[in-house]
Every structure is written in C-alpha cells, then in structure tokens.
Amino acid sequence: MTTIKTTTAQKDIRLIENFIQSEEEERILLSNVFTNGEEEEESEEKGGCEEKRKKEQGKEGTLLSSWKVLSGRRVKTFGGTVNAQKTIGERLPNFLKDLCLRIENDERVKETFSLSSSSSSSLQQQQQQVLRLNHVLVNEYQPNEGISSHQDGPLYASFVCVVSLARDEIVSFTPHEDFKDALKPFDVLVPRRSLLVFYGKSYDCYLHGIRGGGGRRILGSKREGDDDDEKKRISLTFRHVKNSFIPGKALSGALFGKRR
C-alpha cells in the first residue's frame, strides 16, 4: 500500500496502520459521544447553560461536547476550549482517555519521538515529557469535504496524533512560505483505523491540509464496489495543550511549560 509518496520529511512522520481494530472502530463510531448532540446542534449556537451541560453528562459522568460547524466540516472539542491566557481543561470521556494512554504508551510512538531527526536531545526529552495528550478534536468530513492548509496554533505542543476512522484520506503537506525553496510538498495516505503522528520538521516547516474526495479515488486505486469514498470520515486529533489547567487537579499540562 502506498503510504508516504515522497520522503522529504519522513523522519518526522510516522504512520501506524491498524492502530484501531475494526470492532473498536465500530464501537467508537456508534458511541454516544458521536450520536449525542445531533439534535442539539442549534441550541449550541445560543451558548451552553448549566441544565444543558447536565443533560450532556454522559453515562460515564463525562461532559459530552456538541457538534459545531467549522468551515464546512463538523467538529467536537474535548479537553476544553483552547485559550491564549489559560485553557480551562475538561475531563475527557473515558474512551478518549484510554486512547490517549494507548498512544502515549505505544512503543512505536515513543520510538518515533526518540528518532526525531530535527531534535536536539533536550528537545527530545521535552517531546517525551509533553507526550501527555490532554485535548482531542473530532472532525467529521462529508465525502468531498476537507480542511484547508494550516498549521496548528502555538498553544499546542509541536506534535499531532491523528486517528482516522470510517474511510481513507490523503493529508497533503505543503512547505511553509519560509521553506518553499528548500522543501517539497508531499502527500500521505492515511488509511481508516490508522494513527498518523507528525512533529518536528513536518509540524514546524509544513502546512497540512486535506483536499477532500477520499484516498482511494485520488490515488486511482478505487476497487469495484468499494464505496468507502462515499462515506463520512471521522478523525480524532490528539494534542497537548501547553497551558491547560484542570481546576482541582494537582498535576496538569501547565507544568510542562513552553517548549520553544
């Protein structure tokens, strides 16, 4: 299977296929985290009140977020609203907390960070320290929807872990304006159920985006009867918000401070 089409920044990208098993994918997609909030979409616009918050309290006692429409796609935010002053963190639903721990403790992910080509050893140490995932953005894309090229903001630690669900997609990396002469754009096919980790050069020197339209269709390898590209895609973007603070919780991401 084609994964990384060029190798420009390969050392700062790791794709782990089948990170999520099929049954688990199904369970996640059917979980009330994804089904709740459908009918509440409009009331979210009016702002949350305590009663609504209580109503959204899931079976596990965790706060469930509602969908918001953002540049076409729908998103749900878990872990708090990211704020330049201080992010008031929120507890993650249990299944997302479990996934965070799995990513953090995955030997391949840990190995990836220790192999970072553009990192000094002290930066590597800090990367390992901040591999404490405390924020998850759920993106839902309709078959032809994507996300324009962007860099995730400075309030996040310089790495992203993306779990792809429901269908394959292509993530395009284009060099940041300052690196246009030195670096070449490249695409990564992210199969459903995979985990994509990018950091270092891929995070700092490139923008990432999705043109939309599904991975197989773009690669021209769509199989007969394969309707995956007509499905919605869900991605779970796991990050570390540097200034996140959960009131009443002794140790928070805030302890790890600034990385640059």
Ligand SMILES: O=C(O)CCC(=O)C(=O)O
């Ligand atoms: O959906 C994806 O694979 C990427 C999402 C992303 O770039 C983001 O949430 O910032």
Ligand SMILES: [Fe+2]
């Ligand atoms: Fe992003």
